Amino acid sequence: MMLFMLFLYLILSYLILSYLILLAVLLYFTANFIRLVYKLKGPVIFPLTIQDQENIKIFPQRKNARQSLKAVKESAFLFVIALIFAYGALIYSYLISINTFILAVIPIINIKSLLNLFAIVDEGIVRGNKYIPWRKMKSFNFQPIDFNHPYYGYSKEINNGYELVIKKQFFSVSCIVTEEDTKHKLQNILKQNGIAGLDESISKKEIVLNQ
Template identity: 90%
Template sequence: MMLFMLFLYLSLIAVLLYFTVNFIRLVYKLKGPVIFPLTIQDQENIKIFPQRKNARQSLKAIKESAFLYVIALMFAYGALIYSYLFSINTFILAVIPVVNIKNLLNLFAIVEKGIVIGNKYIPWRKVKSFNFQPIDFNHPYYGYSKDINNGYELVIKKQLFSVSCIVTDENTKHKLQSILKQNGIAGLDESISKKETVLNQ
């Protein structure tokens, strides 16, 4: 039992350190110039979570998100230390913020060397492809709002996982498409058509 709890503590410490280092890296990357979005209109056309307000890149919004993120991390570290030193029953209090922490950073930005989306920074070299999926009646995001129903889910694929956001405007979609292609990222439809061309030759 003691070995199992030690494993749980070490695992949670590793997760918290990952979130801490990742957050510091995000703050560093956002200090540089943002390539997209450059207008409030484009900013308003991107959502990370369908049930929340649009992704924000204003200094005030970033500070608010960062403040909540830091508070959640501090609470998790504090609860973990208290649980280890005084009462093992409070261990769950350290787990709760870790489960929800990824939802605190409602950010989207394309910077010079990659993409910031939510609590993740993805350098261009790690992006395999992208795809715009129409949000229709069968899509899980359908029904949240009229804007979302007429929009797209932008899925950005990495080697092991993918991240996504919602784009609610056709013009913003074309701008994103252009920037992604300029940075050497192929659209999924293009990748499929290229494979089909090779197979047919």
């Protein structure tokens, strides 16, 4: 009897922990989405032209990243629907049937790919479902998409492009840049906001070490 009660207690504890973790993730995505909407209401520094929009990709298998009002509304609508569905499935699973728990997990797995957005605003960069302020960026570099690159082979325009990798303290974010002109614009904006190119950051470290 004691073993059964202990087993039941462990199962219940695991389930409650799972619900709390999932709820925390949903709250994080919700708060992050509200912040993205707020940031995009301000002035956008880049892209300012349709051509620059068409030269940026977040995902190699999807269409170019967009920053137009229509694209933002479409992405936001899908994102909100996914959040509502996940919250509803989580509540239904907790109150009525635990069998629907997986239905709350599925939208969270795919939610990162719903916001196909890229924009530079005054205080940082909006990339997909992430907002990265300038102060959290450590360095950047443009990696040529050649035969050894993971994105090589998706399309001819990607094969001739670059992957822009922006390093944060613990993680990094990236996007695909398909034209040299757009690459130079991004490079200049990043440097103007105090973000060093990877080669520059390495050389600075070497100077410090030599001293």
